[in-house]
Amino acid sequence: MIEGFKKWKHQQDFNPGLFGLFINPFFIARSGLWKNINVLSSMLSGDLLDVGCGRKPYKALFAVNKYIGLDIDNPGHSHAGEEVDVYYDGKTFPFDTNSFDSALCNQVLEHVFNPDEFLSEIHRVLKPGGKLLLTVPFAWDEHEQPYDYARYSSFGLRHLMEKNGFVIEKSIKSVNDSRAIAQLWNTFIYKKTVTKSGIFNIFITAILMAPVTLLSSITWPLFGKSRDFYLDNIILAVKK
Template sequence: MRLAQKPASSPGGLLRRPLLDYLRGAMFDASLLGFFINPYHITRRRLHNAIKLLSSSAQGTLLDVGCGSKPYETLFPNVSAYIGCDLEISGHNHHRSRIDYFYDGKSLPFANGSYDWVVSFETFEHIFNLDQVLNEIQRVLKPGGHLLVTVPFCWGEHEVPHDFARYSSFGLVFLLEGHGFEIIQHQRTGSYLLTLTQLFQNYVFHYLLPRKGRLNFLIAPLIFLPMNIVVLLLDLILPKGPELYLNNVILCRKAPEVQA
Protein backbone atom coordinates (compact mmCIF):
# COMPACT_ATOMS: atom_id res chain seq x y z
CA MET A 1 0.00 0.00 0.00
CA ARG A 2 1.42 3.36 -0.97
CA LEU A 3 0.07 6.63 0.38
CA ALA A 4 -0.07 9.45 -2.14
CA GLN A 5 2.00 12.55 -1.52
CA LYS A 6 0.15 15.86 -1.74
CA PRO A 7 1.82 18.35 -4.13
CA ALA A 8 3.15 21.53 -2.62
CA SER A 9 1.55 24.84 -3.60
CA SER A 10 3.29 28.12 -4.33
CA PRO A 11 2.15 31.38 -2.62
CA GLY A 12 0.80 32.62 -5.96
CA GLY A 13 -1.08 29.38 -6.40
CA LEU A 14 -2.63 29.78 -2.97
CA LEU A 15 -3.91 33.22 -3.92
CA ARG A 16 -5.45 31.96 -7.13
CA ARG A 17 -6.86 28.74 -5.70
CA PRO A 18 -10.36 29.93 -4.69
CA LEU A 19 -11.12 31.25 -8.18
CA LEU A 20 -9.52 28.27 -9.92
CA ASP A 21 -11.33 25.81 -7.70
CA TYR A 22 -14.63 27.53 -8.44
CA LEU A 23 -14.04 27.45 -12.20
CA ARG A 24 -12.96 23.80 -12.08
CA GLY A 25 -16.04 22.99 -10.06
CA ALA A 26 -18.19 24.51 -12.78
CA MET A 27 -16.79 21.87 -15.14
CA PHE A 28 -18.37 19.10 -13.07
CA ASP A 29 -21.43 20.38 -11.24
CA ALA A 30 -24.80 21.71 -12.42
CA SER A 31 -24.04 25.35 -11.66
CA LEU A 32 -25.40 28.31 -13.59
CA LEU A 33 -21.83 29.31 -14.49
CA GLY A 34 -21.34 25.97 -16.24
CA PHE A 35 -24.42 26.62 -18.36
CA PHE A 36 -22.68 29.76 -19.70
CA ILE A 37 -19.06 28.69 -20.16
CA ASN A 38 -18.69 24.92 -19.95
CA PRO A 39 -18.43 23.10 -23.31
CA TYR A 40 -19.19 19.87 -21.43
CA HIS A 41 -22.22 21.22 -19.59
CA ILE A 42 -24.74 18.88 -21.22
CA THR A 43 -22.79 15.83 -20.08
CA ARG A 44 -21.69 17.14 -16.70
CA ARG A 45 -25.10 18.36 -15.61
CA ARG A 46 -26.73 15.03 -16.29
CA LEU A 47 -23.94 13.09 -14.60
CA HIS A 48 -24.05 15.39 -11.56
CA ASN A 49 -27.82 15.08 -11.21
CA ALA A 50 -27.83 11.30 -11.67
CA ILE A 51 -25.07 10.80 -9.08
CA LYS A 52 -26.75 13.19 -6.64
CA LEU A 53 -29.99 11.25 -6.89
CA LEU A 54 -28.27 7.99 -5.94
CA SER A 55 -25.65 9.23 -3.47
CA SER A 56 -27.99 10.42 -0.72
CA SER A 57 -28.34 6.91 0.67
CA ALA A 58 -24.57 6.31 0.91
CA GLN A 59 -23.31 5.76 4.45
CA GLY A 60 -20.29 4.25 6.15
CA THR A 61 -16.89 3.98 4.47
CA LEU A 62 -16.55 4.76 0.76
CA LEU A 63 -13.77 4.02 -1.73
CA ASP A 64 -13.48 6.02 -4.98
CA VAL A 65 -11.60 3.93 -7.58
CA GLY A 66 -9.94 6.21 -10.13
CA CYS A 67 -10.70 9.20 -7.93
CA GLY A 68 -8.60 11.90 -9.62
CA SER A 69 -9.66 15.22 -8.06
CA LYS A 70 -12.69 13.64 -6.31
CA PRO A 71 -15.11 15.92 -8.21
CA TYR A 72 -18.24 14.37 -6.70
CA GLU A 73 -17.13 13.99 -3.08
CA THR A 74 -19.49 16.73 -1.88
CA LEU A 75 -22.45 14.68 -3.11
CA PHE A 76 -21.75 12.09 -0.39
CA PRO A 77 -22.24 14.07 2.84
CA ASN A 78 -23.36 11.10 4.93
CA VAL A 79 -20.32 8.83 4.55
CA SER A 80 -17.91 8.52 7.46
CA ALA A 81 -14.82 8.32 5.22
CA TYR A 82 -14.26 9.14 1.53
CA ILE A 83 -11.05 7.43 0.38
CA GLY A 84 -9.57 7.97 -3.08
CA CYS A 85 -7.47 5.42 -4.94
CA ASP A 86 -5.85 5.81 -8.35
CA LEU A 87 -2.97 4.76 -10.56
CA GLU A 88 0.28 6.64 -10.08
CA ILE A 89 0.91 6.70 -13.84
CA SER A 90 -2.20 7.19 -15.97
CA GLY A 91 -3.48 9.20 -18.91
CA HIS A 92 -3.30 12.50 -17.00
CA ASN A 93 -0.97 14.10 -14.49
CA HIS A 94 -1.97 14.32 -10.83
CA HIS A 95 -1.31 18.03 -10.33
CA ARG A 96 -4.92 18.59 -9.24
CA SER A 97 -5.62 15.09 -7.94
CA ARG A 98 -6.62 14.28 -4.37
CA ILE A 99 -5.45 10.70 -4.13
CA ASP A 100 -5.10 8.98 -0.77
CA TYR A 101 -3.63 5.69 -2.02
CA PHE A 102 -1.96 4.54 -5.21
CA TYR A 103 -2.56 1.02 -6.51
CA ASP A 104 -0.87 -1.08 -9.18
CA GLY A 105 -3.88 -1.47 -11.49
CA LYS A 106 -4.38 -5.09 -10.45
CA SER A 107 -4.89 -5.38 -6.69
CA LEU A 108 -6.58 -2.80 -4.47
CA PRO A 109 -4.46 -2.25 -1.33
CA PHE A 110 -7.24 -2.93 1.17
CA ALA A 111 -8.44 -5.88 3.22
CA ASN A 112 -11.48 -7.96 2.37
CA GLY A 113 -14.77 -6.26 3.21
CA SER A 114 -13.23 -2.87 4.00
CA TYR A 115 -15.89 -0.62 2.47
CA ASP A 116 -19.63 -0.11 2.56
CA TRP A 117 -19.61 1.68 -0.80
CA VAL A 118 -17.33 1.74 -3.84
CA VAL A 119 -17.76 4.38 -6.54
CA SER A 120 -16.01 4.78 -9.86
CA PHE A 121 -16.76 7.73 -12.14
CA GLU A 122 -15.70 7.72 -15.82
CA THR A 123 -12.96 5.19 -15.12
CA PHE A 124 -13.97 1.77 -16.48
CA GLU A 125 -13.15 2.81 -20.06
CA HIS A 126 -9.53 3.29 -18.93
CA ILE A 127 -9.23 -0.18 -17.35
CA PHE A 128 -7.97 -2.82 -19.77
CA ASN A 129 -8.28 -5.64 -17.19
CA LEU A 130 -11.79 -4.76 -16.04
CA ASP A 131 -12.67 -8.35 -15.03
CA GLN A 132 -9.75 -8.39 -12.60
CA VAL A 133 -10.61 -4.98 -11.14
CA LEU A 134 -14.28 -5.93 -10.71
CA ASN A 135 -13.14 -8.98 -8.75
CA GLU A 136 -11.10 -6.67 -6.52
CA ILE A 137 -14.05 -4.32 -6.01
CA GLN A 138 -16.15 -7.33 -5.01
CA ARG A 139 -13.46 -8.35 -2.55
CA VAL A 140 -13.10 -5.01 -0.74
CA LEU A 141 -16.86 -4.44 -0.52
CA LYS A 142 -18.71 -5.64 2.54
CA PRO A 143 -21.53 -8.17 1.95
CA GLY A 144 -24.56 -6.15 0.92
CA GLY A 145 -22.32 -3.19 0.02
CA HIS A 146 -23.07 -0.90 -2.93
CA LEU A 147 -21.19 -0.09 -6.13
CA LEU A 148 -22.01 3.09 -8.08
CA VAL A 149 -20.38 3.52 -11.48
CA THR A 150 -20.66 5.94 -14.38
CA VAL A 151 -19.27 4.93 -17.76
CA PRO A 152 -19.34 6.91 -21.03
CA PHE A 153 -21.04 5.41 -24.06
CA CYS A 154 -20.66 8.17 -26.66
CA TRP A 155 -17.46 10.15 -26.16
CA GLY A 156 -14.21 10.83 -28.01
CA GLU A 157 -10.94 9.15 -27.15
CA HIS A 158 -9.33 10.85 -24.16
CA GLU A 159 -6.37 10.44 -21.82
CA VAL A 160 -4.70 8.62 -24.70
CA PRO A 161 -3.27 6.07 -24.96
CA HIS A 162 -5.06 4.95 -21.77
CA ASP A 163 -8.50 4.73 -23.37
CA PHE A 164 -9.46 1.12 -24.02
CA ALA A 165 -13.22 0.61 -24.36
CA ARG A 166 -16.77 1.87 -24.75
CA TYR A 167 -19.50 -0.21 -23.11
CA SER A 168 -23.14 -0.42 -24.10
CA SER A 169 -25.79 -0.60 -21.40
CA PHE A 170 -26.22 -4.32 -22.08
CA GLY A 171 -22.48 -4.98 -21.92
CA LEU A 172 -22.15 -3.30 -18.53
CA VAL A 173 -25.09 -5.20 -17.06
CA PHE A 174 -23.57 -8.46 -18.35
CA LEU A 175 -20.19 -7.66 -16.76
CA LEU A 176 -21.58 -6.51 -13.42
CA GLU A 177 -24.02 -9.38 -13.02
CA GLY A 178 -21.30 -11.80 -14.09
CA HIS A 179 -19.23 -10.62 -11.12
CA GLY A 180 -22.03 -11.14 -8.63
CA PHE A 181 -23.59 -7.68 -8.51
CA GLU A 182 -27.34 -7.13 -8.42
CA ILE A 183 -28.47 -4.14 -10.51
CA ILE A 184 -30.60 -1.78 -8.42
CA GLN A 185 -30.93 1.18 -10.77
CA HIS A 186 -29.65 1.86 -14.29
CA GLN A 187 -29.92 5.18 -16.11
CA ARG A 188 -28.73 6.26 -19.55
CA THR A 189 -28.11 10.02 -19.55
CA GLY A 190 -28.83 12.38 -22.42
CA SER A 191 -31.12 12.00 -25.43
CA TYR A 192 -30.14 11.49 -29.08
CA LEU A 193 -30.33 15.25 -29.71
CA LEU A 194 -28.40 16.20 -26.57
CA THR A 195 -25.67 13.69 -27.41
CA LEU A 196 -25.24 15.03 -30.95
CA THR A 197 -25.13 18.60 -29.60
CA GLN A 198 -22.55 17.68 -26.98
CA LEU A 199 -20.32 16.08 -29.59
CA PHE A 200 -20.62 19.18 -31.79
CA GLN A 201 -19.73 21.44 -28.83
CA ASN A 202 -16.67 19.29 -28.16
CA TYR A 203 -15.62 19.77 -31.77
CA VAL A 204 -16.11 23.55 -31.59
CA PHE A 205 -14.20 23.80 -28.32
CA HIS A 206 -11.22 21.69 -29.40
CA TYR A 207 -10.87 22.65 -33.06
CA LEU A 208 -12.52 26.01 -33.75
CA LEU A 209 -11.94 28.16 -30.67
CA PRO A 210 -8.58 29.78 -29.89
CA ARG A 211 -6.40 27.64 -27.66
CA LYS A 212 -5.65 30.44 -25.19
CA GLY A 213 -7.61 29.84 -22.01
CA ARG A 214 -8.56 33.45 -21.21
CA LEU A 215 -9.83 34.10 -24.72
CA ASN A 216 -11.84 30.88 -24.61
CA PHE A 217 -13.37 32.03 -21.35
CA LEU A 218 -14.59 35.22 -23.05
CA ILE A 219 -15.83 33.60 -26.25
CA ALA A 220 -17.47 30.51 -24.74
CA PRO A 221 -20.65 32.24 -23.46
CA LEU A 222 -21.31 33.71 -26.91
CA ILE A 223 -21.32 30.23 -28.43
CA PHE A 224 -22.42 27.72 -25.81
CA LEU A 225 -25.13 29.71 -24.03
CA PRO A 226 -27.47 30.18 -27.05
CA MET A 227 -26.70 26.66 -28.22
CA ASN A 228 -27.62 25.21 -24.82
CA ILE A 229 -30.86 27.21 -24.65
CA VAL A 230 -32.01 26.13 -28.13
CA VAL A 231 -31.17 22.45 -27.75
CA LEU A 232 -32.79 22.16 -24.31
CA LEU A 233 -36.00 23.67 -25.67
CA LEU A 234 -35.96 21.36 -28.70
CA ASP A 235 -35.29 18.37 -26.47
CA LEU A 236 -38.59 18.99 -24.71
CA ILE A 237 -40.63 18.46 -27.87
CA LEU A 238 -38.59 16.16 -30.15
CA PRO A 239 -38.38 12.34 -29.84
CA LYS A 240 -35.73 11.24 -27.34
CA GLY A 241 -34.09 8.46 -29.36
CA PRO A 242 -32.85 6.34 -26.42
CA GLU A 243 -30.33 4.27 -28.40
CA LEU A 244 -27.79 7.13 -28.56
CA TYR A 245 -26.83 8.60 -25.20
CA LEU A 246 -23.90 9.96 -23.22
CA ASN A 247 -23.36 7.90 -20.07
CA ASN A 248 -24.43 4.83 -18.18
CA VAL A 249 -25.07 5.40 -14.46
CA ILE A 250 -25.51 2.14 -12.55
CA LEU A 251 -26.10 1.44 -8.88
CA CYS A 252 -25.69 -2.18 -7.86
CA ARG A 253 -25.21 -4.26 -4.76
CA LYS A 254 -22.98 -7.10 -3.66
CA ALA A 255 -24.98 -10.09 -2.46
CA PRO A 256 -25.29 -10.29 1.35
CA GLU A 257 -23.88 -13.28 3.20
CA VAL A 258 -26.31 -16.17 3.46
CA GLN A 259 -26.94 -17.19 7.06
CA ALA A 260 -26.63 -20.92 7.68
Protein backbone atom coordinates (compact mmCIF):
# COMPACT_ATOMS: atom_id res chain seq x y z
CA MET A 1 0.00 0.00 0.00
CA ILE A 2 2.82 2.39 0.90
CA GLU A 3 4.67 1.54 -2.31
CA GLY A 4 1.48 2.13 -4.28
CA PHE A 5 1.08 5.56 -2.70
CA LYS A 6 4.70 6.46 -3.47
CA LYS A 7 4.21 5.46 -7.10
CA TRP A 8 1.03 7.54 -7.32
CA LYS A 9 2.72 10.53 -5.65
CA HIS A 10 5.64 10.28 -8.08
CA GLN A 11 3.17 10.37 -10.97
CA GLN A 12 1.48 13.44 -9.51
CA ASP A 13 4.88 15.13 -9.20
CA PHE A 14 5.65 14.94 -12.92
CA ASN A 15 2.37 14.12 -14.68
CA PRO A 16 -0.18 15.72 -12.37
CA GLY A 17 -3.82 14.93 -12.93
CA LEU A 18 -6.76 16.83 -11.49
CA PHE A 19 -5.88 15.77 -7.95
CA GLY A 20 -2.32 16.94 -8.56
CA LEU A 21 -3.65 20.47 -8.81
CA PHE A 22 -4.19 20.37 -5.04
CA ILE A 23 -0.94 18.68 -3.98
CA ASN A 24 1.67 19.77 -6.53
CA PRO A 25 2.90 23.37 -6.15
CA PHE A 26 4.61 23.06 -9.55
CA PHE A 27 1.48 21.82 -11.32
CA ILE A 28 1.63 24.36 -14.15
CA ALA A 29 5.29 23.89 -15.03
CA ARG A 30 5.25 20.10 -14.73
CA SER A 31 2.07 19.77 -16.80
CA GLY A 32 3.64 21.85 -19.55
CA LEU A 33 6.80 19.77 -19.58
CA TRP A 34 4.93 16.46 -19.64
CA LYS A 35 2.64 17.58 -22.44
CA ASN A 36 5.47 18.76 -24.70
CA ILE A 37 7.85 15.89 -23.96
CA ASN A 38 5.01 13.50 -24.73
CA VAL A 39 4.44 15.17 -28.10
CA LEU A 40 8.12 14.87 -29.06
CA SER A 41 8.86 11.49 -27.48
CA SER A 42 8.00 9.55 -30.63
CA MET A 43 10.91 11.26 -32.39
CA LEU A 44 13.40 9.35 -30.22
CA SER A 45 14.12 5.69 -30.90
CA GLY A 46 16.69 2.92 -30.59
CA ASP A 47 19.06 3.03 -27.60
CA LEU A 48 18.39 6.11 -25.45
CA LEU A 49 20.66 7.80 -22.90
CA ASP A 50 18.89 9.82 -20.19
CA VAL A 51 21.51 12.36 -19.09
CA GLY A 52 20.97 13.48 -15.51
CA CYS A 53 18.23 10.88 -15.21
CA GLY A 54 17.36 11.11 -11.50
CA ARG A 55 14.18 9.08 -11.01
CA LYS A 56 13.60 8.71 -14.77
CA PRO A 57 10.21 10.47 -14.54
CA TYR A 58 9.59 10.43 -18.31
CA LYS A 59 10.78 6.89 -19.10
CA ALA A 60 7.24 5.63 -19.73
CA LEU A 61 6.84 8.06 -22.64
CA PHE A 62 9.62 6.53 -24.75
CA ALA A 63 9.18 3.37 -26.81
CA VAL A 64 12.89 2.62 -27.22
CA ASN A 65 15.00 -0.53 -27.36
CA LYS A 66 17.18 0.36 -24.39
CA TYR A 67 16.87 3.13 -21.78
CA ILE A 68 20.09 3.95 -19.87
CA GLY A 69 20.10 6.46 -17.02
CA LEU A 70 23.29 8.49 -16.48
CA ASP A 71 23.99 10.81 -13.56
CA ILE A 72 26.93 12.52 -11.94
CA ASP A 73 28.86 10.94 -9.09
CA ASN A 74 28.71 13.90 -6.70
CA PRO A 75 29.00 13.43 -2.92
CA GLY A 76 27.09 16.69 -2.47
CA HIS A 77 23.99 15.27 -4.15
CA SER A 78 22.07 12.32 -2.76
CA HIS A 79 20.79 9.81 -5.30
CA ALA A 80 18.54 8.04 -2.81
CA GLY A 81 15.38 6.82 -4.51
CA GLU A 82 16.76 7.50 -7.98
CA GLU A 83 17.17 5.03 -10.84
CA VAL A 84 20.71 5.66 -12.02
CA ASP A 85 22.27 2.93 -14.16
CA VAL A 86 25.68 4.53 -14.73
CA TYR A 87 27.58 7.29 -12.91
CA TYR A 88 30.17 9.61 -14.43
CA ASP A 89 32.78 12.03 -13.09
CA GLY A 90 31.21 15.25 -14.37
CA LYS A 91 33.55 15.44 -17.36
CA THR A 92 33.57 12.36 -19.58
CA PHE A 93 30.66 9.99 -20.20
CA PRO A 94 31.82 6.37 -19.78
CA PHE A 95 30.60 5.31 -23.22
CA ASP A 96 32.20 4.80 -26.62
CA THR A 97 31.72 7.34 -29.39
CA ASN A 98 28.54 6.80 -31.45
CA SER A 99 26.92 4.57 -28.81
CA PHE A 100 23.34 5.89 -28.70
CA ASP A 101 20.56 6.65 -31.16
CA SER A 102 18.84 9.18 -28.88
CA ALA A 103 19.42 11.26 -25.77
CA LEU A 104 17.16 12.97 -23.26
CA CYS A 105 18.38 15.77 -21.01
CA ASN A 106 15.61 17.15 -18.81
CA GLN A 107 16.09 20.23 -16.58
CA VAL A 108 19.81 19.55 -16.17
CA LEU A 109 21.73 22.07 -18.30
CA GLU A 110 21.19 24.93 -15.82
CA HIS A 111 23.16 22.88 -13.27
CA VAL A 112 26.12 22.37 -15.60
CA PHE A 113 29.08 24.71 -15.05
CA ASN A 114 30.76 23.68 -18.33
CA PRO A 115 27.89 23.55 -20.88
CA ASP A 116 30.11 23.37 -23.96
CA GLU A 117 31.99 20.32 -22.69
CA PHE A 118 28.73 18.77 -21.51
CA LEU A 119 26.94 19.15 -24.85
CA SER A 120 30.08 18.03 -26.65
CA GLU A 121 29.95 14.76 -24.68
CA ILE A 122 26.30 14.22 -25.59
CA HIS A 123 27.22 14.89 -29.21
CA ARG A 124 30.11 12.43 -29.01
CA VAL A 125 28.11 9.47 -27.69
CA LEU A 126 25.24 10.01 -30.15
CA LYS A 127 25.39 8.29 -33.50
CA PRO A 128 25.40 10.50 -36.64
CA GLY A 129 21.83 11.67 -37.11
CA GLY A 130 21.04 10.85 -33.47
CA LYS A 131 18.48 13.06 -31.75
CA LEU A 132 18.59 14.98 -28.49
CA LEU A 133 15.49 16.10 -26.60
CA LEU A 134 16.53 18.80 -24.15
CA THR A 135 14.55 20.91 -21.69
CA VAL A 136 15.91 23.79 -19.63
CA PRO A 137 14.28 26.57 -17.57
CA PHE A 138 14.08 30.14 -18.79
CA ALA A 139 12.04 31.85 -16.04
CA TRP A 140 12.55 30.02 -12.75
CA ASP A 141 13.92 30.60 -9.25
CA GLU A 142 17.35 29.49 -8.10
CA HIS A 143 17.16 25.87 -7.00
CA GLU A 144 19.44 23.09 -5.81
CA GLN A 145 21.81 25.80 -4.64
CA PRO A 146 24.73 26.24 -5.04
CA TYR A 147 24.57 24.05 -8.17
CA ASP A 148 22.41 26.41 -10.23
CA TYR A 149 24.57 28.21 -12.76
CA ALA A 150 22.55 29.57 -15.68
CA ARG A 151 19.33 30.48 -17.46
CA TYR A 152 19.09 30.31 -21.25
CA SER A 153 17.00 32.34 -23.66
CA SER A 154 15.84 30.63 -26.84
CA PHE A 155 18.54 32.51 -28.77
CA GLY A 156 21.33 31.68 -26.35
CA LEU A 157 20.32 28.04 -26.35
CA ARG A 158 20.23 27.88 -30.14
CA HIS A 159 23.73 29.39 -30.32
CA LEU A 160 25.03 26.91 -27.74
CA MET A 161 23.50 23.92 -29.51
CA GLU A 162 24.75 24.89 -32.96
CA LYS A 163 28.23 25.64 -31.63
CA ASN A 164 28.43 22.09 -30.32
CA GLY A 165 27.39 20.33 -33.50
CA PHE A 166 23.59 20.15 -33.28
CA VAL A 167 20.88 21.32 -35.67
CA ILE A 168 17.61 22.33 -34.01
CA GLU A 169 14.58 20.68 -35.57
CA LYS A 170 11.95 21.90 -33.10
CA SER A 171 11.90 24.65 -30.47
CA ILE A 172 9.03 25.06 -28.00
CA LYS A 173 8.45 27.74 -25.36
CA SER A 174 6.54 25.91 -22.65
CA VAL A 175 3.82 27.79 -20.70
CA ASN A 176 4.21 31.03 -22.66
CA ASP A 177 1.22 32.82 -21.15
CA SER A 178 -0.05 34.32 -17.89
CA ARG A 179 0.08 30.93 -16.16
CA ALA A 180 3.85 31.42 -16.00
CA ILE A 181 3.31 34.34 -13.61
CA ALA A 182 0.99 32.20 -11.49
CA GLN A 183 3.59 29.41 -11.36
CA LEU A 184 6.36 31.77 -10.26
CA TRP A 185 4.06 33.15 -7.56
CA ASN A 186 3.22 29.65 -6.35
CA THR A 187 6.91 28.74 -6.29
CA PHE A 188 7.65 31.84 -4.20
CA ILE A 189 4.88 31.00 -1.72
CA TYR A 190 5.93 27.36 -1.57
CA LYS A 191 9.51 28.22 -0.67
CA LYS A 192 8.28 30.64 2.00
CA THR A 193 6.01 28.06 3.63
CA VAL A 194 7.54 24.61 2.96
CA THR A 195 8.28 22.48 6.02
CA LYS A 196 9.47 18.93 6.69
CA SER A 197 5.85 17.89 7.15
CA GLY A 198 4.48 16.47 3.90
CA ILE A 199 0.90 16.72 5.16
CA PHE A 200 1.31 20.40 6.04
CA ASN A 201 2.87 21.12 2.64
CA ILE A 202 -0.07 19.48 0.87
CA PHE A 203 -2.46 21.55 3.01
CA ILE A 204 -0.66 24.79 2.11
CA THR A 205 -0.61 23.84 -1.57
CA ALA A 206 -4.34 23.12 -1.57
CA ILE A 207 -5.27 26.30 0.33
CA LEU A 208 -2.84 28.90 -1.06
CA MET A 209 -1.64 27.65 -4.43
CA ALA A 210 -4.38 25.53 -5.99
CA PRO A 211 -6.76 28.53 -6.28
CA VAL A 212 -4.06 30.51 -8.10
CA THR A 213 -3.39 27.58 -10.43
CA LEU A 214 -7.09 27.09 -11.13
CA LEU A 215 -7.78 30.79 -11.73
CA SER A 216 -4.82 31.18 -14.09
CA SER A 217 -5.79 28.02 -15.98
CA ILE A 218 -9.24 29.48 -16.61
CA THR A 219 -8.25 33.07 -17.42
CA TRP A 220 -5.02 32.79 -19.42
CA PRO A 221 -6.82 32.78 -22.84
CA LEU A 222 -8.04 36.30 -22.05
CA PHE A 223 -4.45 37.56 -22.23
CA GLY A 224 -3.18 35.36 -25.05
CA LYS A 225 0.26 33.88 -25.50
CA SER A 226 3.63 35.61 -25.20
CA ARG A 227 6.60 35.39 -27.54
CA ASP A 228 9.02 36.56 -24.86
CA PHE A 229 7.90 35.30 -21.43
CA TYR A 230 7.64 31.60 -20.65
CA LEU A 231 8.84 28.97 -18.21
CA ASP A 232 10.90 26.44 -20.16
CA ASN A 233 12.70 25.88 -23.43
CA ILE A 234 12.16 22.48 -25.05
CA ILE A 235 14.49 21.60 -27.91
CA LEU A 236 14.58 18.70 -30.34
CA ALA A 237 17.97 18.64 -32.06
CA VAL A 238 19.87 16.29 -34.34
CA LYS A 239 23.60 15.53 -34.41
CA LYS A 240 25.23 16.85 -37.56
